[in-house]
Amino acid sequence: MENNKPLILISNDDGVISKGISALIRFLRPLGDIVVMAPDAPRSGVGCGVSINEPVMFQMIRKDVGLSVYKCSGTPVDCIKLAFYTVLDRQPDIIIGGINHGDNSSVNVHYSGTMGAVIEGAIRGIPSVAFSLCDHDADADFDPAGPYIRDIVEKVLERGLPLNTCLNVNFPNVKELKGVRICEQAKGIWINEWESFAHRGDSQFFWMAGEYKNTDPENENSDRWALENGYVAITPTLVDMTARELMNDLKSWF
Amino acid sequence: MENNKPLILISNDDGVISKGISALIRFLRPLGDIVVMAPDAPRSGVGCGVSINEPVMFQMIRKDVGLSVYKCSGTPVDCIKLAFYTVLDRQPDIIIGGINHGDNSSVNVHYSGTMGAVIEGAIRGIPSVAFSLCDHDADADFDPAGPYIRDIVEKVLERGLPLNTCLNVNFPNVKELKGVRICEQAKGIWINEWESFAHRGDSQFFWMAGEYKNTDPENENSDRWALENGYVAITPTLVDMTARELMNDLKSWF
Numbered sequence: 293m294e295n296n297k298p299l300i301l302i303s304n305d306d307g308v309i310s311k312g313i314s315a316l317i318r319f320l321r322p323l324g325d326i327v328v329m330a331p332d333a334p335r336s337g338v339g340c341g342v343s344i345n346e347p348v349m350f351q352m353i354r355k356d357v358g359l360s361v362y363k364c365s366g367t368p369v370d371c372i373k374l375a376f377y378t379v380l381d382r383q384p385d386i387i388i389g390g391i392n393h394g395d396n397s398s399v400n401v402h403y404s405g406t407m408g409a410v411i412e413g414a415i416r417g418i419p420s421v422a423f424s425l426c427d428h429d430a431d432a433d434f435d436p437a438g439p440y441i442r443d444i445v446e447k448v449l450e451r452g453l454p455l456n457t458c459l460n461v462n463f464p465n466v467k468e469l470k471g472v473r474i475c476e477q478a479k480g481i482w483i484n485e486w487e488s489f490a491h492r493g494d495s496q497f498f499w500m501a502g503e504y505k506n507t508d509p510e511n512e513n514s515d516r517w518a519l520e521n522g523y524v525a526i527t528p529t530l531v532d533m534t535a536r537e538l539m540n541d542l543k544s545w546f
Numbered sequence: 547m548e549n550n551k552p553l554i555l556i557s558n559d560d561g562v563i564s565k566g567i568s569a570l571i572r573f574l575r576p577l578g579d580i581v582v583m584a585p586d587a588p589r590s591g592v593g594c595g596v597s598i599n600e601p602v603m604f605q606m607i608r609k610d611v612g613l614s615v616y617k618c619s620g621t622p623v624d625c626i627k628l629a630f631y632t633v634l635d636r637q638p639d640i641i642i643g644g645i646n647h648g649d650n651s652s653v654n655v656h657y658s659g660t661m662g663a664v665i666e667g668a669i670r671g672i673p674s675v676a677f678s679l680c681d682h683d684a685d686a687d688f689d690p691a692g693p694y695i696r697d698i699v700e701k702v703l704e705r706g707l708p709l710n711t712c713l714n715v716n717f718p719n720v721k722e723l724k725g726v727r728i729c730e731q732a733k734g735i736w737i738n739e740w741e742s743f744a745h746r747g748d749s750q751f752f753w754m755a756g757e758y759k760n761t762d763p764e765n766e767n768s769d770r771w772a773l774e775n776g777y778v779a780i781t782p783t784l785v786d787m788t789a790r791e792l793m794n795d796l797k798s799w800f
Contacts, residue, residue, distance in 0.1 A: 340593035340656040341621075347743075347751035369593075369657070374752060377740045399669050401787055402594040402662075403623070415653050415735055447799050456733065457789045472800040476788040479710065481669055486631045489601075497601035498628060528789035528796055533655055534730040535711045535782035542782055545701050546726040 297358070298324030298449050301384035301413075303371040304392060305335045305405025308353065308363045312391035315434035316423065317359065319441050323449070324385065325358045329375040331405075332363040336394070337500075340408040341367045350374055368409035376416070386449055387413030391434050391441070392424035397462045397515035397525055398478040398504070407460060407529070414458040414531050419448050421458065426519055427465040437463045440472070440524050456531040462515060463524055470522040477527055478514035479507045551612070552578030552703050555638035555667075557625040558646060559589045559659025562607065562617045566645035569688035570677065571613065573695050577703070578639065579612045583629040585659075586617040590648070591754075594662040595621045604628055622663035630670070640703055641667030645688050645695070646678035651716045651769035651779055652732040652760070661714060661783075668712040668785050673702050675712065680773055681719040691717045694726070694778050710785040716769060717778055724776040731781055732768035733761045 300320055304313045308330035317326060329350065348366035355361075362379060364371045372387065389406040396404040406422050413420030423441055425432055444461060453459065460477075463469065485502035506516045518525035554574055558567045562584035571580060583604065602620035609615075616633060618625045626641065643660040650658040660676050667674030677695055679686055698715060707713065714731075717723065739756035760770045772779035 334599060337598035338592070338595040339623075339662065341595040341659075342591040342593075342657055342754060344591040344754055345588060347745075347753045349751050367595075370754075373736075373739050373754075377752070399785065402665055402669070402785070403596050405595075408593065408656075411656055415656070417735075451799070454789070454792060457792055474793050474796045474800075476790065476793070477786050479786075481671075482627075485627050491601075495603055495605075497603050498631070499601045500596060500598050500624075500627075526796060528792040529787045530789045531653065531656070532731050532733075533783045533787060535708070535784045536730065538708060538711055538782040539728050539730070542728045542780060545705070546728075 298385040299382060300324045300326045301375055301380065301387045302326060302328045303330045303368050303409040304390055305331065305338060305368045306393050307331050307334045308361065310393060311431060312393050312434060316388065316391045319438045320445060321359065323442065323445060327375060327379060328361040329364050329371040329379065331368060331371060332365055335367055335405050337403050338367045338405040338408065339403050340369050340411055342369050343367060348374065350378065368405040369412045372409050372412040384418055386445065387418050387420040388445065390423035391437065393430065393432055394424065394428045395426040395462055396422060396424040396460060397519060397527065398480040401460055401477060401529060410458045411531060414456055417455055419453040421445065421448055421461060423461050425463045425465060436467055436469055440469065458529050460527040460529045461524065462519055464519045464522055466522050469524055471524065473518040473523040473525055475515040475518050475525045475527045476513050478511065478516035480516065481505050481507055552639040553636060554578045554580045555629055555634065555641045556580060556582045557584045557622050557663040558644055559585065559592060559622045560647050561585050561588045562615065564647060565685060566647050566688060570642060570645045573692045574699060575613065577696065577699060581629060581633060582615040583618050583625040583633065585622060585625060586619055589621055589659045591657050592621045592659040592662065593657050594623050594665055596623050597621060602628065604632065622659040623666045626663050626666040638672055640699065641672050641674040642699065644677035645691065647684065647686055648678065648682040649680040649716055650676060650678040650714060651773060651781065652734040655714055655731060655783060664712045665785060668710055671709055673707040675699065675702055675715060677715050679717045679719060690721055690723055694723065712783050714781040714783045715778065716773055718773045718776055720776050723778055726780055727772040727777040729769035729772050729779045729781045730767050732765065732770035734770065735759055735761055
């Protein structure tokens with residue numbers, strides 16, 4: 293008997309045992325068959341990084357009706373690539389990243405491993421969506437996001453997304469969400485990024501720290517504005533980073 | 547006496563002792579003062595990844611007139627962020643990544659640590675340029691690229707780049723370059739990405755391998771087309787990945 297349920301491939305960057313990915317599985321199980329391939333440990337901040345200089349491995353850790361869960365020693369992008377090469381027996385209908393513990397709006401799209409998994413999905417031609425909650429707490433409350441996540445995934449399964457495009461969906465850390473806003477990526481930068489300390493007195497080590505600074509706070513179309521005002525921010529995101537508006541000007545340089 | 551020479555910050559992902567970064571330093575020394583902060587070991591494929599889960603450190607390894615070289619235990623993006631926090635005594639006039647041993651055109655922009663350094667530069671508002679040669683050989687010949695690199699860096703120093711934009715410059719592996727083409731990012735995908743092997747017989751390990759497949763080979767505006775036809779490919783690249791054309795359509799979904 294053929295299985296006509298949608299196939300949903302899930303990864304994240306907080307690791308396979310995070311609360312966020314468990315919540316995502318719980319929200320999406322009614323919608324289709326689920327395969328999870330996610331890092332065996334936290335891999336936040338690895339962006340679209342891949343493992344070139346060491347081998348990766350994976351292992352099944354859970355098998356249930358319509359649900360297979362694998363842990364992988366690689367990055368989120370490795371997880372997606374390896375799932376296609378090993379455990380998937382058909383093309384997934386959708387690839388989902390998250391739910392991330394922490395904000396992936398604005399320039400964080402570049403640093404986020406969860407967005408890495410989703411950009412990889414878009415490169416492969418699969419409709420792909422990342423979900424993130426603006427709360428780093430390991431015990432963050434993902435429940436308010438649940439109905440929105442189901443609704444967005446159902447819509448993407450039904451309507452698809454243009455090739456080489458994915459969705460970056462961020463939730464503010466509030467109990468009462470005000471609804472959805474379709475946004476553009478806010479301009480911003482991280483400041484005060486390092487904390488230094490001496491180790492054994494002979495050298496300086498630096499831990500990444502820092503605060504995000506919105507350099508475009510008046511822009512009501514930005515994802516940061518939406519989040520700061522209680523809305524779910526959906527930022528459609530391109531694989532193609534070409535600065536087309538600059539091309540003609542640059543041609544005149546040569 | 548104040549120093550009015552341009553300040554050039556350099557990083558890469560092949561590591562501070564690679565031939566490509568040495569060639570870059572040699573080509574650019576006549577143009578300004580140079581600070582190098584580059585990984586202490588190869589970090590290819592780490593994209594915009596940052597080190598969140600471990601501390602990083604750096605160390606000076608060379609000091610000369612107008613040239614300081616530091617090695618850093620982190621990623622290329624860490625290198626840029628740490629240079630700003632520690633060793634730079636003024637804003638750099640330009641940030642350069644490379645010269646990368648290997649092609650960073652098309653979708654490789656997402657995986658490349660060299661492009662990561664340059665995207666970080668653009669996020670920080672500094673004109674930033676990545677240079678890559680389509681030759682992975684550790685002893686690749688970077689000399690044909692030299693005059694182009696100097697010309698491009700001189701032009702960017704003189705004219706700047708729009709905020710949140712950087713240049714991704716790729717050189718074909720040929721002796722006689724045919725000139726410059728201003729390009730858009732080619733559509734493509736990696737296939738046959740893994741080689742598996744058993745280790746001690748008890749598990750499967752996977753090494754990343756694969757071949758790049760251009761899925762848009764007829765597009766004469768693409769960076770891949772330029773490279774395959776002997777041209778230097780300059781792809782202007784945006785920090786802002788918003789899919790603006792999709793925004794109105796998405797608004798009708800909710």
